[in-house]
Amino acid sequence: MAKNCANGGAYITAGLAGLGIISVPLAEAKPHLACDTLVLAGGAQSNALADMAGVPLEGYPMRLEAMALEPTRALIGPAVALLDRLCYMHQTARGEVVGGAEVAERPQVSLGADVPVMAATAKAYAEMFPQLGAARILRQWAGLVHISKDFGPLLGAHPQLRGLHLSAGWCYGHAGAPAAGELLAKALVSGVVDERMQPFAVDRFQRNCPVVEPGIVLSHFE
Numbered sequence: 001m002a003k004n005c006a007n008g009g010a011y012i013t014a015g016l017a018g019l020g021i022i023s024v025p026l027a028e029a030k031p032h033l034a035c036d037t038l039v040l041a042g043g044a045q046s047n048a049l050a051d052m053a054g055v056p057l058e059g060y061p062m063r064l065e066a067m068a069l070e071p072t073r074a075l076i077g078p079a080v081a082l083l084d085r086l087c088y089m090h091q092t093a094r095g096e097v098v099g100g101a102e103v104a105e106r107p108q109v110s111l112g113a114d115v116p117v118m119a120a121t122a123k124a125y126a127e128m129f130p131q132l133g134a135a136r137i138l139r140q141w142a143g144l145v146h147i148s149k150d151f152g153p154l155l156g157a158h159p160q161l162r163g164l165h166l167s168a169g170w171c172y173g174h175a176g177a178p179a180a181g182e183l184l185a186k187a188l189v190s191g192v193v194d195e196r197m198q199p200f201a202v203d204r205f206q207r208n209c210p211v212v213e214p215g216i217v218l219s220h221f222e
Contacts, residue, residue, distance in 0.1 A: 037188060039165045040158075044144035046168040055161045058205055059148040059169050063110060064100060065117045066143075069125070069135040071095030080128070087124035097125065097132060113140040145171050152211035155180055155200040156193060166202055 042049040050057035072095050079090035080099075089099025101121040118140050126133045148154055148169035153176065158164040167184055170176065183197045193201075199211050 035163075037163050037165065039167060039184070039188070041167040042146075043168075043170075044146050046146045046154075046166070050158075050166075053161060053164060055158055055164065057158075057166070057168065058154065058202075059146050062145055062147045062171070063142050064102075064145055064171075065113055065121075065140065066098060066100040067118060067121045067140045068138045069097045069132060070138050072097065072132070072135055075129060075131060082124060082128060085124045085127075087121065087128075089125065089128075096138065097129075097135070099125075111142050111144065113142050147171050149205055150210035150212070153180060153200050154202045155184060155197055156187065156202055159203040159206070169200075 038053075040046060040049050040053070044061035047057050047060060074091065074095070076089065076091040076097065079088065081088045086102040087099065088101075089097055091097050099121065101117065101124050103117045103120050118137070122137070146168050148171075151171050152169060154166050154169040156165060158166055165184065165188065167180060170180075180197075183194045187193045187197065199209075201207075201209075204210060
C-alpha cells in the first residue's frame with residue numbers, strides 16, 4: 001500500500017510537527033491536503049507508513065496462513081488452540097474445519113501459500129483429530145498482519161508526533177476491531193482515553209508496560 005501510494009504520487013509527510021499538521025500531497029502540481037488529526041491504520045504496511053510520517057513504530061509485518069478441509073460431521077464444538085503446536089482450528093456451520101499452524105520463517109510480505117505451512121497444519125490436525133486424516137484440503141491461503149512485540153494492538157496517539165494516532169499490531173484484529181474503532185473514535189473526539197484502551201498505548205514499550213496475553217497462538221521470529 002505504501003509503495004503504491006508513493007508510485008501514485010501520494011505520500012505522508014510531517015510538516016510543522018509541533019502543531020500536528022500531517023499533509024498528504026496528491027501530486028507536486030496540486031495543493032496539499034492538510035489535517036490536524038490522522039489515524040494510521042495500515043495493517044501490514046503500518047511501519048512503512050510510519051516511516052513516511054517520520055516516526056518510529058514497533059513491530060513488523062507477518063504472514064499468516066489458513067487451511068479449510070472438506071465438510072465433515074460435527075467434530076469440534078468451540079474453537080481449539082494447541083499452544084504447544086502453535087495450531088488453531090474451528091468448525092464452520094457447513095462442517096469445514098478451518099484453521100492454521102505457525103511455522104518459523106523470516107518475516108515476509110508474500111501472499112503465496114507454501115507447502116511447509118500446509119504440512120504443519122495437516123500434521124497438527126491429524127494428531128489432534130485422527131478422523132480428519134482422510135479429509136481433503138479444499139483451499140489454503142495467506143494474509144498479512146502487523147505484529148507488535150507483545151502481540152497486543154498499538155492503539156492511540158503516537159508520542160512523537162502530535163495529531164498522529166494509530167490502530168496497528170492487530171495479529172487477531174477482526175474480533176477486536178469494532179470495539180477498538182469505537183474507543184479510538186471517542187478518544188479522538190473527547191480527548192479522553194478510555195481505561196480499556198490505555199493498556200494498548202503506543203508508548204507502552206518505552207514505559208516497560210507490555211500487555212500479557214498467554215493465550216496467543218503465535219511466536220516471534222528470532
